[in-house]
Amino acid sequence: MKKYIAAALFSLSLAFAATAQEAARPDFIPEADWGKIKGLIDPSRVQWQPYKGIAVKQDGSPYKVLYLPVWMGDDYQVIAQHLLQTQLEEAGATFTTSSAEFDVPTQTRLMEDAIATHAYDAIVLHPIDPTSMATTIDKAIASGIDVYNWVLPANTDKLTGFAGYDADTMEGNGQIGVKFSELAKTAGATAEKPYRVLEIWGARALPICQARRHGVGLGLAGDPAVEIVESVDTSGQPESVIKAIQDAFARYPDIKAIYPQFGDAGAITEGLRSVDRLAPAGDPNHVVVILQDIDKAMLAPLRDGTFDFTVSNNPWHQIDVVVKQFLWHTVLKQPLGDGDANSGTVKLPRRVLLPMPLLTGATIDTDAAHMWGGTVAFTDMPLGKWNYWPVLDTKEIGLPVPTLADRKSLLGY
Numbered sequence: 001m002k003k004y005i006a007a008a009l010f011s012l013s014l015a016f017a018a019t020a021q022e023a024a025r026p027d028f029i030p031e032a033d034w035g036k037i038k039g040l041i042d043p044s045r046v047q048w049q050p051y052k053g054i055a056v057k058q059d060g061s062p063y064k065v066l067y068l069p070v071w072m073g074d075d076y077q078v079i080a081q082h083l084l085q086t087q088l089e090e091a092g093a094t095f096t097t098s099s100a101e102f103d104v105p106t107q108t109r110l111m112e113d114a115i116a117t118h119a120y121d122a123i124v125l126h127p128i129d130p131t132s133m134a135t136t137i138d139k140a141i142a143s144g145i146d147v148y149n150w151v152l153p154a155n156t157d158k159l160t161g162f163a164g165y166d167a168d169t170m171e172g173n174g175q176i177g178v179k180f181s182e183l184a185k186t187a188g189a190t191a192e193k194p195y196r197v198l199e200i201w202g203a204r205a206l207p208i209c210q211a212r213r214h215g216v217g218l219g220l221a222g223d224p225a226v227e228i229v230e231s232v233d234t235s236g237q238p239e240s241v242i243k244a245i246q247d248a249f250a251r252y253p254d255i256k257a258i259y260p261q262f263g264d265a266g267a268i269t270e271g272l273r274s275v276d277r278l279a280p281a282g283d284p285n286h287v288v289v290i291l292q293d294i295d296k297a298m299l300a301p302l303r304d305g306t307f308d309f310t311v312s313n314n315p316w317h318q319i320d321v322v323v324k325q326f327l328w329h330t331v332l333k334q335p336l337g338d339g340d341a342n343s344g345t346v347k348l349p350r351r352v353l354l355p356m357p358l359l360t361g362a363t364i365d366t367d368a369a370h371m372w373g374g375t376v377a378f379t380d381m382p383l384g385k386w387n388y389w390p391v392l393d394t395k396e397i398g399l400p401v402p403t404l405a406d407r408k409s410l411l412g413y
Helices: 002-015 018-022 031-037 075-090 104-117 134-142 174-187 207-220 238-251 265-274 296-304 315-331 404-411
Strands: 064-068 094-097 122-125 146-151 161-164 195-200 226-230 257-260 288-291 309-311 351-353
Touching (some): 064 075, 134 146, 161 315, 174 226, 174 288, 195 238, 207 226
Parallel strands (some): 122 146, 257 288
16 A cells, blocks of 8 residues: 555655646636636546436436444535535436434444335445444445445455555554654653644444544554543534543643544634643644544644644545446446556456545645645535536546447447
């Protein structure tokens, strides 16, 4: 994966030439909006509305897709749902969302209902618990429903397709642990006088939080100069996050850094303000903040130095891959291949792991923060104007854009 990241960033640096910004403005995007968007994408490497009419069966009926997210409570999830709906409906499919709101039995029941009614051709799933959902996923696939999984892979090798990331690696959240060790060394911390980091638990029962925590531990590698102070379970609720910060600083006034397992940017801001520790880098009161997920509230403090880093993963890029997988396989009946998508040798990959760059305010607006033609600072894009968000250029991993011409060629009509 390291090799892929290096190659991807190098290729992106070449792609982001000045000439790319001279690409023509799409007719349906007003000049004022285009002026804001074109700095966030590479117009030479993206396409708008390429799927029109592709997801319609030979008898004229639409393909039907059910989306099962974990919840709909943050920018990440809202953007994913709207991009998925916009692109699938543009392709002619019908789209239904049913949110489980972090309840595993509810998510299981929703999938069981889909199997029983067989009302859908495909399910797009963000599993709350990748292990407990595996059996139900296998059952859905056996019944003839394709299952496309994003964010975290379910623990089954029968998934139709997957696009996501792996936090529990050195290339994922391990980068955070390494950074804390570097900061501790710079601060002269020792086992006797450690560099204290407040870890704010999102939800202890969630495998995604456990994976993120273990990934940070990989990067720390048992460094005795770093002491992790764990918060109570906040379930990602802002009020609980703020209280966790207040409680931790009351006990350990010398906390030097914060790592929340979710984005929680607004809550982190207010929590630090409430203990008089909201200050930019260089100020004696500054607390280093490394955030997991980008949300709108994160971008300004990251850029002005109040926050320091983010290990970014992106719903836009993951959803883009999932839609292409669905169109190639479920609609155009093309096989998705096993193997490392990032090797460049797999035609239409079945499994795609996206890189997770460690970004700062100085790098979030550079080529390093772009992938496949689109920024990872996804909340800079126009929220609500979902048809302005283009389809990305994933040819380098074997996923070109499927078109209506492909449907006519491959299916014979």
